[in-house]
Amino acid sequence: MTAVTPLKASVGTARTRVEGRDKVTGAARYAGEIPFAELAHGWLAVSALARGRIRSMDTDAVLAMPGVLTVLHHGNAPRLETGYPGLMGMRPDVSVALFQHDRVPHAGWPVALIVAETSEQAREAAEALVVEYDAEPHDTDFHADRPGTYTAADEPHAAAVTAKGDLEAELARSAVVVDARYTTPEEHHNPLEPHAATARWEAGRLEVVDSNQGAVWVQGELAGLFSLDPASVRVRSEHIGGGFGSKSVRAHQVAAVMAATALRRPVRVVLTRRQMFSLAGYRSPTAQRIRLGADADGRLRALGHEALNLTSTVHEYLEPSAMPGRVLYDADAHHTAHRIVRLDVPSPTFMRAPGAAPGSFALESALDELAAKCGVDPIELRVRNEPETGPVSGLPFAGRTLVACFREGARRFGWADRDPRPGLRRDGRWLLGTGTASASYHAGTAPSTAAATAEADGTFTIRISASDIGTGARTALTLIAADALEVASDRVRVLIGDSDFGPAMIAGGSMGTSSWAWAITAAVARLRERLAGSGAVPPEGITVRADSTAAIVALPPKERHSYGAQFAEVAVDTGTGEVRVRRMLGIFSAGRIVNPLTARGQFVGGMTWGISMALHEEAVRDRASGAHVGADLAGYHVAAHADVPHIEADWLPAERDEDDPINIKGIGELGIVGAAAAVANAVWHATGVRHRHLPIRPDRVL
Numbered sequence: 001m002t003a004v005t006p007l008k009a010s011v012g013t014a015r016t017r018v019e020g021r022d023k024v025t026g027a028a029r030y031a032g033e034i035p036f037a038e039l040a041h042g043w044l045a046v047s048a049l050a051r052g053r054i055r056s057m058d059t060d061a062v063l064a065m066p067g068v069l070t071v072l073h074h075g076n077a078p079r080l081e082t083g084y085p086g087l088m089g090m091r092p093d094v095s096v097a098l099f100q101h102d103r104v105p106h107a108g109w110p111v112a113l114i115v116a117e118t119s120e121q122a123r124e125a126a127e128a129l130v131v132e133y134d135a136e137p138h139d140t141d142f143h144a145d146r147p148g149t150y151t152a153a154d155e156p157h158a159a160a161v162t163a164k165g166d167l168e169a170e171l172a173r174s175a176v177v178v179d180a181r182y183t184t185p186e187e188h189h190n191p192l193e194p195h196a197a198t199a200r201w202e203a204g205r206l207e208v209v210d211s212n213q214g215a216v217w218v219q220g221e222l223a224g225l226f227s228l229d230p231a232s233v234r235v236r237s238e239h240i241g242g243g244f245g246s247k248s249v250r251a252h253q254v255a256a257v258m259a260a261t262a263l264r265r266p267v268r269v270v271l272t273r274r275q276m277f278s279l280a281g282y283r284s285p286t287a288q289r290i291r292l293g294a295d296a297d298g299r300l301r302a303l304g305h306e307a308l309n310l311t312s313t314v315h316e317y318l319e320p321s322a323m324p325g326r327v328l329y330d331a332d333a334h335h336t337a338h339r340i341v342r343l344d345v346p347s348p349t350f351m352r353a354p355g356a357a358p359g360s361f362a363l364e365s366a367l368d369e370l371a372a373k374c375g376v377d378p379i380e381l382r383v384r385n386e387p388e389t390g391p392v393s394g395l396p397f398a399g400r401t402l403v404a405c406f407r408e409g410a411r412r413f414g415w416a417d418r419d420p421r422p423g424l425r426r427d428g429r430w431l432l433g434t435g436t437a438s439a440s441y442h443a444g445t446a447p448s449t450a451a452a453t454a455e456a457d458g459t460f461t462i463r464i465s466a467s468d469i470g471t472g473a474r475t476a477l478t479l480i481a482a483d484a485l486e487v488a489s490d491r492v493r494v495l496i497g498d499s500d501f502g503p504a505m506i507a508g509g510s511m512g513t514s515s516w517a518w519a520i521t522a523a524v525a526r527l528r529e530r531l532a533g534s535g536a537v538p539p540e541g542i543t544v545r546a547d548s549t550a551a552i553v554a555l556p557p558k559e560r561h562s563y564g565a566q567f568a569e570v571a572v573d574t575g576t577g578e579v580r581v582r583r584m585l586g587i588f589s590a591g592r593i594v595n596p597l598t599a600r601g602q603f604v605g606g607m608t609w610g611i612s613m614a615l616h617e618e619a620v621r622d623r624a625s626g627a628h629v630g631a632d633l634a635g636y637h638v639a640a641h642a643d644v645p646h647i648e649a650d651w652l653p654a655e656r657d658e659d660d661p662i663n664i665k666g667i668g669e670l671g672i673v674g675a676a677a678a679v680a681n682a683v684w685h686a687t688g689v690r691h692r693h694l695p696i697r698p699d700r701v702l
């Protein structure tokens with residue numbers, strides 16, 4: 001047994017956000033609106049061409065404009081260090097090393113920062129800045145036949161290649177084979193709150209007020225880039241208006257730090273909506289080939305998943321689309337591989353359920369194709385292919401609840417009555433169909449630190465550098481801390497979003513709440529020991545710190561994942577090609593659900609994003625200019641209210657996990673995984689036509 005206190009009363013009860021009132025009354029301030037005396041404003045000027053060199057820049061003309069304080073560019077910017085280690089051993093994206101050379105690697109690349117007294121003056125000067133370029137031919141054309149290369153080095157989160165058995169031989173021995181190619185387009189995560197940072201020097205320390213998914217992450221990367229001692233950098237980010245993988249270190253913080261250092265006054269830089277399409281990262285388009293070979297009863301002999309994604313010429317980013325098959329299904333021959341092609345485009349990055357979102361579309365569509373070919377119900381096909389141990393790792397599963405999700409989902413969706421034949425059901429001009437797909441996501445926990453304080457007035461304060469990206473994380477942590485303290489949650493305040501609180505996991509990889517819960521429960525356990533041996537709490541309170549590293553490192557290696565079963569019903573208008581989702585159901589299993597209210601919001605949000613991915617989202621790049629067409633929320637279509645039907649999301653009671661007393665498996669990514677495949681499979685069931693390319697636009701349906 002571990003010393004961590006088991007959680008009780010507050011966890012599992014529905015709570016509105018502890019900062020909800022502040023948010024709806026405007027009392028909660030976001031990074032771009034926190035006031036600073038003497039604040040100056042920076043505006044990025046970005047390149048229109050997609051590849052080439054800067055020949056000249058007429059900075060004198062803009063320096064003479066009203067209010068302009070300085071122009072930073074490759075000719076005068078400080079040199080940055082780019083060889084530092086990134087978060088959790090990952091290679092940092094050095095696209096953020098601004099103004100270090102005259103090369104332009106993609107359209108929308110920052111070529112200068114104009115700083116002025118007001119944001120309007122900075123913008124006007126940025127738009128007036130004349131830059132001459134030597135253009136070079138560019139290549140932004142991503143398609144399935146690009147050869148691509150295997151990644152130079154495995155990222156810690158995704159091996160490039162796994163191989164077991166002889167894929168060709170098992171395919172040849174299979175009674176039924178599916179060999180299909182799928183594509184997903186470039187997709188963008190656009191939080192409502194744009195990226196924004198204010199930097200200033202205060203008493204010898206650099207302070208950055210920012211919107212990010214991990215203050216300590218941004219602190220570390222800025223310290224690395226500017227060769228500063230991390231202790232001399234403080235990053236604050238209390239309220240975040242959305243972050244789905246893109247709220248990391250980007251151009252805006254780096255530009256703000258450069259300008260604040262040059263001018264010795266606070267400088268704010270905010271990305272425009274349009275700039276976010278090229279400077280905030282995005283999900284790479286993918287081209288995937290799935291090969292499945294099975295016996296007549298649907299048992300897999302062969303599973304091959306090859307995935308290609310693009311990256312920039314500056315940074316190698318792997319979208320690990322072949323990951324789902326490494327967990328969900330075993331086969332005698334099991335091969336997965338990722339390849340990357342470098343193009344003259346911005347660097348892609350993590351976007352909710354990296355790899356799993358596009359990968360599950362391909363894999364779960366292919367499973368549906370196999371089920372149809374075998375004449376086996378799609379759920380039964382998955383039941384027959386349940387692995388005993390991790391298909392690639394060979395490790396035991398810590399709770400494998402996929403089939404339980406399907407059983408409960410099938411019951412509630414009414415799956416038993418389904419006629420498997422496609423193209424038969426009509427409702428006036430609409431063809432109707434239903435589809436299903438598996439969901440799973442890695443459930444990880446990373447070392448974090450937290451401090452717990454017993455205050456003299458009988459309340460408690462927790463300090464942890466967690467990030468609440470809008471999910472309700474701070475509320476969840478309040479409930480977790482209250483249970484660990486065995487007090488009502490209104491006696492607990494949780495302070496987050498400050499790198500001075502010490503190292504902690506970011507809000508990412510569906511690992512935030514679990515990781516922070518380990519540290520908070522450890523700190524509380526230590527505090528309670530201290531309180532048991534002491535008398536009255538002194539006026540300054542009693543504070544203890546804890547680090548969860550030792551407990552987490554001691555967790556036995558297992559396949560830890562969350563699971564889900566996605567169901568969708570669609571109606572397809574064969575006259576217009578329009579697809580309407582009529583209802584969706586997701587039944588999930590993710591260990592303990594801390595706050596049912598916000599958890600449901602996250603699941604429904606993920607499933608909504610799945611509808612959007614299936615039917616709407618697609619960033620279009622013009623080959624001639626290498627730039628986006630319609631890089632804004634008018635040109636980039638996302639599901640609107642009218643596109644989203646009643647969505648039901650629920651979950652199974654937590655299974656006990658004897659190794660893991662916290663047993664929070666993370667819900668940030670799970671809701672989108674498999675959701676697009678469930679919709680696409682329902683479109684096939686409605687029409688008899690298989691759609692292997694997203695989004696399923698009306699012109700593709702016709």
Ligand code: MOS
Binds near residue numbers: 243245350352353510
């Ligand atoms: Mo995420 S893609 O871990 O914010």
